[in-house]
Structures are given as structure tokens and as C-alpha cells.
Amino acid sequence: MDYQGVLGRFTYDDGTDIxxxxxxxxxxxxxxxxxxxxxxxxxxxxxxxxVTEELIDAIFSLKEIKTPLQVLV
Structure with a gap:
């Protein structure tokens, strides 16, 4: 089987848009x-x-966390 040919038919989204x-x-x-x-x-x-508004607020609050132990406080 020509795996390179099969793989060549698929595209990969590099995530730039998101x-x-x-x-x-x-x-x-x-x-x-x-x-x-x-x-x-x-x-x-x-x-x-x-996805609730509270979850979005919680995700944005993660920017303030410097170490994993701060999550527990």
C-alpha cells in the first residue's frame, strides 16, 4: 500500500486560526x-x-497561577 499517497490526501490544521x-x-x-x-x-x-460563564471566568483566572500548588490554596 502507498502510505505516502494516502497521507498526502489529508490536510493538517496547524491551529493558527484558533x-x-x-x-x-x-x-x-x-x-x-x-x-x-x-x-x-x-x-x-x-x-x-x-461551558458556563463561571467556567470561562475560572479559565481566565488560571493566568494568575504561577505554580501547581497555588491551585490548592
Missing amino acids: LNRVSSVEAGDYRENRDIINEIVLWKMNRRPQ
């Missing part, structure tokens, strides 16, 4: 954040999560 969206979205833009999270999860799992 990285650009993530870089430009504001923490309070819940609809856009929810859409981004859904897109990532669908890409990884082919499922749709339940």
Missing part, C-alpha cells in the same frame, strides 16, 4: 470564549461540553 481567536478575545466575551472552547473540544473529542 490561536489568533484566542489571542484577540477578551475575558468577558463569553459567547466567543464558549465558541472557542467548543471548537477545541470538538476537534479533540468530537463532543460538545457544557
Whole structure:
């Protein structure tokens, strides 16, 4: 079987589009954040999560964590 030929028929999304969206979205833009999270999860799992405003706030608060032990405090 010509594996190189088969693999050549598929394209790979390098994630540039989603990285650009993530870089430009504001923490309070819940609809856009929810859409981004859904897109990532669908890409990884082919499922749709339940994304609440509280979850988005929690994700953005992770920027303030410097070490894993700070999560426990």
C-alpha cells in the first residue's frame, strides 16, 4: 500500500486560526470564549461540553497561577 499517497490526501490544521481567536478575545466575551472552547473540544473529542460563564471566568483566572500548588490554596 502507498502510505505516502494516502497521507498526502489529508490536510493538517496547524491551529493558527484558533490561536489568533484566542489571542484577540477578551475575558468577558463569553459567547466567543464558549465558541472557542467548543471548537477545541470538538476537534479533540468530537463532543460538545457544557461551558458556563463561571467556567470561562475560572479559565481566565488560571493566568494568575504561577505554580501547581497555588491551585490548592
